[in-house]
Each structure stands twice: as structure tokens, then as C-alpha cells.
Amino acid sequence: MSTTILIADDHAVVREGIRGLLRLDPRFVIVGEAADGETATDIAREHAPDVVLLDLMMPGIGGVAATRAIKAASPRTHIMILTSSNDDELAFAAIEAGAQSFLLKSMRGENLLQAIHYASIGESTMHPSIARRILSAVQQRNQPAADPFGELTERELDVLRRLAEGGSNAKIAAHLGITEKTVKAHLGNVMSKLQLSDRTAAVAFAWREGLMARRAS
Incomplete structure (x- = not known):
């Protein structure tokens, strides 16, 4: 077969x-x-x-x-x-x-x-x-831990969630009604707060830490 x-x-x-x-x-x-x-x-x-x-x-x-x-x-x-x-x-x-x-x-x-x-x-x-x-x-x-996304604002969470879903800066901006420059600024803040090196690491972190399982606001 x-x-x-x-x-x-x-x-x-x-x-x-x-x-x-x-x-x-x-x-x-x-x-x-x-x-x-x-x-x-x-x-x-x-x-x-x-x-x-x-x-x-x-x-x-x-x-x-x-x-x-x-x-x-x-x-x-x-x-x-x-x-x-x-x-x-x-x-x-x-x-x-x-x-x-x-x-x-x-x-x-x-x-x-x-x-x-x-x-x-x-x-x-x-x-x-x-x-x-x-x-x-x-x-x-399995060990109790603080919310890994606790330092992010709601808008930063929205941007990270859209990025993890495969969105480009342009698509994220269009969906959220903001400019691409603002999207870049939010992503910069996300990676700084989460101590991530690049977009790929941010996507992996979002999936691994359960962000995508949360209900989007």
C-alpha cells in the first residue's frame, strides 16, 4: 500500500x-x-x-x-x-x-x-x-508560574496574537486599524518585555506559552 x-x-x-x-x-x-x-x-x-x-x-x-x-x-x-x-x-x-x-x-x-x-x-x-x-x-x-504575558498591554497581546496567526505587519495593521509603524513599535515592546530575539521567537513563545488558547479580547 x-x-x-x-x-x-x-x-x-x-x-x-x-x-x-x-x-x-x-x-x-x-x-x-x-x-x-x-x-x-x-x-x-x-x-x-x-x-x-x-x-x-x-x-x-x-x-x-x-x-x-x-x-x-x-x-x-x-x-x-x-x-x-x-x-x-x-x-x-x-x-x-x-x-x-x-x-x-x-x-x-x-x-x-x-x-x-x-x-x-x-x-x-x-x-x-x-x-x-x-x-x-x-x-x-507543570510548576506554578507567573503569567508569562503579564507585562504586555492588551494592544501588545493583540499584535502578538495576530503575528502568531501568521499575519504580516500590513495585515496586523489593517485588522487592528493602526499603522504599520505602530505595529512595529508594539512588536518591539513585546520582544523587549519578553526578552525575545526576533519575530520567529515571538511566534514560538506565543504558541508554547498558551497565548493562542486564550480567548482574544
Whole structure:
């Protein structure tokens, strides 16, 4: 029985390498390729692939938001994150968004093929280092803690929430009825207060710390 697969990575050479590897196993059928999150979501909606090999660091809505969108479009699809990023927050956010497997691109080809086979029968695979960090993060989250967003204003929360949903500065500004300059200022305040380095870290933090599960005001 064939396993249908979608490859989503913004680097053509990576997609080519994965494509060549998958062709070594006749059980795997590639139904599409995507260079950004939006295209990956569209293809998943059309083909409902058994497995999506998804990079986290892609243009557009990014890997975390794409994971959530793909799971909404095709709930039965097994999303396998295949990335070179060691960002703990991003990994945790992707898993909370619905990713079922998380692997590093440095893994051996035969191990990737085996992991895809496991995914096709509903079993998850986690890179050991990622699994350890996620376990540690879960244990820390079980400890009573102050509201991680307590220092943010309601407007800053609105801006962060829209950013985490995949909004550009222009889209956030249009939705909230403010200027792009104001959006940038709010994001600067958010990252300063939360001690985050960039937009990607802000998105990951919002998902990981539960902001997206809160009811928007």
C-alpha cells in the first residue's frame, strides 16, 4: 500500500535530495512540493497526504502556523518536522500546533525512510535531543508560574496574537486599524518585555506559552 507524501521546504536543493531519497522506496508516492507554508497548506487541502515533511523555517506563514493550518485542512495527515533548527521554543510550538514527529536534517537517510514508514502507520518519531528538551519543558510548565504575558498591554497581546496567526505587519495593521509603524513599535515592546530575539521567537513563545488558547479580547 502506497504512502502519499508532501515535501515542504524553501530550499530547492533540500527538496531535491528528499525526493531522490524517497524514490528509493516504492511504497512512497510524492503528491506535491512546496516552498512556503501557504502552498503546503493548499496542497494538503487538495491531496490530504498521509505524511507531510515540513521545514520550520520557511517564508510566509512559517512552519508552526503551517502545521496548524495543515492539520485543520487534513486532520489525518501526519506532520513530520524535518529541520536544521535546534530552537527549543520553536520545536515545542510546532508540536503543540499538531506536529507528530520531529527530526533533524542531519539524520541518516535510511533512518528518515524508517521514520516515514512509522508515520504511515501512525507512530511518531522524535530525535532524542528534541525529546529530552520537550520533556524538560513540560516538567517546567507543570510548576506554578507567573503569567508569562503579564507585562504586555492588551494592544501588545493583540499584535502578538495576530503575528502568531501568521499575519504580516500590513495585515496586523489593517485588522487592528493602526499603522504599520505602530505595529512595529508594539512588536518591539513585546520582544523587549519578553526578552525575545526576533519575530520567529515571538511566534514560538506565543504558541508554547498558551497565548493562542486564550480567548482574544
